Amino acid sequence: MRKILVIGAGKSSSYLIKYFLDKSDSEELHIAIGDINIDNAKKLLGDHPNSEAIHLDIFNSEARSKAIASADIVVSMLPARFHIEVARDCIRHKKHMVTASYVSKEMQELNDEAESNELIFMNEIGVDPGIDHMSAMQVIDRIRDNGGKMILFESFTGGLVAPESDNNLWNYKFTWNPRNVVVAGQGGAAKFLQENQFKYIPYHRLFRRTEFLEIEGYGRFEAYANRDSLKYQHVYGLDHAKTLYRGTMRRVGFSRAWNVFVQLGMTDDSYIIEDSINMSYRDFVNSFLPYSPTDSVELKFRHALKLDQDDLIWDKFLELDLFNPNKKVGLEAATPAQILQKILMDSWTLSANDKDMIVMYHKFGYEKDGNKHQIDATMVVLGEDQTYTAMSKTVGLPVAIATLDILNGKIVTPGVQIPITKEVYSPILKELESYGVSFKEKEVPYLGYNPLNL
16 A cells, blocks of 8 residues: 555645545555644544544654655645645655645755655645646647747636625635735735736735626626736746736625725734723724714724715625624734734634635737737636535645656656646646536637726
């Protein structure tokens, strides 16, 4: 039996583990799940004979090293900051490694050692990053192979709630890490390329510069810019592209309302709110508004943000129970962002019967034989339940398929890498189709710029 060690049994691991268990007999696999909370691992493994759950504290270097030494390949589903210690052990014990996280500077520095030991360290093989890389490069390579020249690439991804569970005015619920939603876009201006011009959007304007997208059968969406759309320009071979833009998708109207939190300063994570543990939700909101001996918090809120009481946005804030004087924050020495996250989790946490949805939208513009063309490609994946979510499916399946492809010698190029070569993306995308993870493509008129002239 070939042993796969999966470190971490969190929310994104369910499909990953199911894939390995389903393949364990035919592929002669033994799956070991290491987690500090062994109950999570046991729940996902059940009583499957080709598996074991082990208690593993990744800060225990001796236990971590021993577990890695006993495996044929290691899958790290830990938070990104913890991958590097696993990777160093994999170098030491000469084991391949797979992770869905972005390649860190420290991970990239292991490339030479990985190559010299003929080890494959596959990163960014989840959904975004991951499926976005593979699906983009498949079309880009096809265009080039057919004699086309890429001049535009736009890519958007969103983790949203499924239509049947979309029952609040924000058309949104947390399907992944809530903190990442609250602090999204911070840390520098968003930058992208449009018609050969560099464009920048500072954080305080980010959520008022959106692009509209339509997905057949699912309606209209909006997208705001990711922080650095140019990160993969050279990697994708798009150095001569005129337009390069990457963004995050939400339902229309979300960004305008979210911008209110940004303008008030509620998403700030850089300082502590005094006596936050005893503060009510109403107190928190009021702390960002001017003093008035007569006006209510609600009135000050609307005046400060120029909102009429019949504005739909106003109803969105009422729905969040922001002005409740009886609900306590209950967080000691909390930042504004942490308090806002606590408030939003009251309303945006998925209920037991809710399902999530992953949406992805690519635009490819190219020149061929003197004419300009555009291909739009869309993907929608719906979750099954709270265990087998769309997020776990689109993150876990590519990780699992890549792991088995490495074990079976389908992927052989060593080094620290991401899935942008045909050797990697062709078999993975083909297998993903059998699980309902696929793209619909259509030819559309080439625009060259989005209608809002971002």
